[in-house]
Amino acid sequence: MYTGSNTPNTFGTTQTVEVIARTWATQGTEKNSVNHTERQLDTWLTSQGDDFLRRITAMELHSRYSACTNCTDVLIGLRRKLPSAVLVFHWRDLYVPKDDSPSRRRQVSQTAAAYLSELEKVGWRLTGRRS
Numbered sequence: 829m830y831t832g833s834n835t836p837n838t839f840g841t842t843q844t845v846e847v848i849a850r851t852w853a854t855q856g857t858e859k860n861s862v863n864h865t866e867r868q869l870d871t872w873l874t875s876q877g878d879d880f881l882r883r884i885t886a887m888e889l890h891s892r893y894s895a896c897t898n899c900t901d902v903l904i905g906l907r908r909k910l911p912s913a914v915l916v917f918h919w920r921d922l923y924v925p926k927d928d929s930p931s932r933r934r935q936v937s938q939t940a941a942a943y944l945s946e947l948e949k950v951g952w953r954l955t956g957r958r959s
């Protein structure tokens with residue numbers, strides 16, 4: 829296995845390249861996740877094209893928070909784009925908006941056990957805190 833940089837592989841061995849993408853929430857609310865970390869990753873991955881997506885064998889996400897409701901849907905969509913890849917999502921804190929959150933959709937936006945189950949059903953391996 830060759831795990832060098834993006835320089836051409838002249839060794840005649842299988843080439844594996846690790847790509848590290850850093851995305852972060854730049855804006856957004858609990859109602860609108862357009863600028864959430866997961867959505868930005870999805871947008872970037874999609875913009876790389878189908879050839880790039882077909883070459884992904886594994887993806888590991890590290891996040892401070894678990895996914896909100898909208899981003900859970902984004903991650904389920906990522907599974908469809910990467911049907912055979914190993915997908916791992918690790919977060920530090922379960923996403924639960926503060927009690928004084930202005931959002932009326934607080935219960936919809938926060939991570940719920942049902943959403944985590946949905947992610948596991950489609951093959952995400954989850955390693956974050958559940959409470």
Ligand SMILES: [Zn+2]
Pocket residue numbers: 861864865866895896897898899
């Ligand atoms: Zn989100």
